[in-house]
Amino acid sequence: MLISYCKTVELIGEYDVAVLGGGPAGVCAAIEAARCGRKVLLAEATGMLGGMATAGLVGPFMTCYDRDGDEQIIKGLFDEIVGRMVELSGALSPDKTDSPSRWTSFLKKYHRRVTPFDSFVLQLVLDRMAREAGVHTLLYTKYVDSICMDGGIESIILAVPEGLVAARAEIYIDCTGNADVAAASGVETWIGGEDGAPPQPGTLFFEVDNVEDVRYTSRPQRPVKAYQKPLAGSYKINHDRVYGVDATDARSLTEAHMKAREQILQSYRTLRSTPGFENCSITQVAPVLGVRESRHIRGLYMLTVRDLGEGRIFEDAVACCGYGMDVHSRDGQIKGGFHGEVAKVYTIPYRCMVPVGCSNLLVAGKTICAESQAAGSFRIMPGCMALGQAAGAAAALACETGVQPGQVDTGKLRALLKGHGAYII
Numbered sequence: 001m002l003i004s005y006c007k008t009v010e011l012i013g014e015y016d017v018a019v020l021g022g023g024p025a026g027v028c029a030a031i032e033a034a035r036c037g038r039k040v041l042l043a044e045a046t047g048m049l050g051g052m053a054t055a056g057l058v059g060p061f062m063t064c065y066d067r068d069g070d071e072q073i074i075k076g077l078f079d080e081i082v083g084r085m086v087e088l089s090g091a092l093s094p095d096k097t098d099s100p101s102r103w104t105s106f107l108k109k110y111h112r113r114v115t116p117f118d119s120f121v122l123q124l125v126l127d128r129m130a131r132e133a134g135v136h137t138l139l140y141t142k143y144v145d146s147i148c149m150d151g152g153i154e155s156i157i158l159a160v161p162e163g164l165v166a167a168r169a170e171i172y173i174d175c176t177g178n179a180d181v182a183a184a185s186g187v188e189t190w191i192g193g194e195d196g197a198p199p200q201p202g203t204l205f206f207e208v209d210n211v212e213d214v215r216y217t218s219r220p221q222r223p224v225k226a227y228q229k230p231l232a233g234s235y236k237i238n239h240d241r242v243y244g245v246d247a248t249d250a251r252s253l254t255e256a257h258m259k260a261r262e263q264i265l266q267s268y269r270t271l272r273s274t275p276g277f278e279n280c281s282i283t284q285v286a287p288v289l290g291v292r293e294s295r296h297i298r299g300l301y302m303l304t305v306r307d308l309g310e311g312r313i314f315e316d317a318v319a320c321c322g323y324g325m326d327v328h329s330r331d332g333q334i335k336g337g338f339h340g341e342v343a344k345v346y347t348i349p350y351r352c353m354v355p356v357g358c359s360n361l362l363v364a365g366k367t368i369c370a371e372s373q374a375a376g377s378f379r380i381m382p383g384c385m386a387l388g389q390a391a392g393a394a395a396a397l398a399c400e401t402g403v404q405p406g407q408v409d410t411g412k413l414r415a416l417l418k419g420h421g422a423y424i425i
Helices: 024-035 077-087 119-133 180-184 250-271 305-310 372-378 381-401 410-419
Strands: 010-020 040-043 136-138 142-149 152-160 163-174 189-191 206-209 225-228 235-238 281-285 295-297 317-321 346-349 361-363
Touching: 010 024, 010 152, 010 381, 024 040, 024 077, 024 119, 024 163, 024 381, 040 163, 077 119, 077 381, 119 136, 142 163, 142 180, 163 180, 163 381, 180 295, 180 361, 206 250, 250 281, 305 346, 305 372, 317 372, 317 381, 317 410, 346 381, 361 381, 372 381, 381 410
Parallel strands: 010 040, 010 163, 040 136, 163 361
Antiparallel strands: 142 152, 152 163, 189 295, 206 235, 206 281, 225 235, 317 346
């Protein structure tokens, strides 16, 4: 049954750039665009910036180095954020970690140079950086819909505590983690594998303290993984999986989140059998389910597994990565893990972020145009931050030069990113 609904809503502002979603990609996109002199709106559905890194308690940041852990290849805003957390004793610089160790739950492959951090300190750092940049941040603000005209977005509808409102911008950046804006604005999307395979599973992270660090010398019993935070005796726990989660469906998310809470009890019992964890206590459980994969967009270019394996260097490359293609079992039957091998360094072209079907939209984060297995590599939070910074710079250039995102001069974009500390090859 369908119900027709029509309402006149307040236009709360007009902006150069509107960023929807304040996770790792979104907050970097907003800060970058604002530092480039643009008037920026950042809308985030939860009460905090940082997305999976804060509301999801996901951590540590997987490696920002190349495949072998020899050279740092994700820098820019990511580096600045980590540096600010280090100053507050809320993170450990990645050059101070190695694998296998407590920082990596004694995992070795692709786990050199991770960045342990405290999620609350990250919230503080992101708040401050967004405020300093002049970003107009609205928390508790959820994207609802797009009003589209002539192949682009004319304005967007947002749900705020006061009700429904509208906002307008020249350029929009979808950092929702679900490609919600793209899907509502005429862009072709798919969920999970491009071949119809279900998306990667979800996990509900939790944290514990009162751990005897010196007695923790090997990985806990599967599926539990325990990553030490900067504070002694405190750990982030990655554990069981919830399969078949559709992050675009409220019923699916509800069922998955309830199941994940039950899983925590079993994983906590397993964890306490690990030497050093016998007396540990749960300090917090993430309020948001960790989602590894949702929609992908149809963009101007699809990044492939072959591109990652061959280490392709694209002329319009705006980010680099070297993490493995981490594809968790999609159904609990077929074994998950690192599938195939990536080159020491591969690049991500700007075209993957430019959707087909909506002229004034960019997409950043794990939902860019890529094969599902390839996305298993760059979906890590440092990778999403690099893509977010690139999107923010591109949006600013588009506004400055009066063109749409697909017409941005990528030579100027790459030079701008280099000038702002990003690693570009």
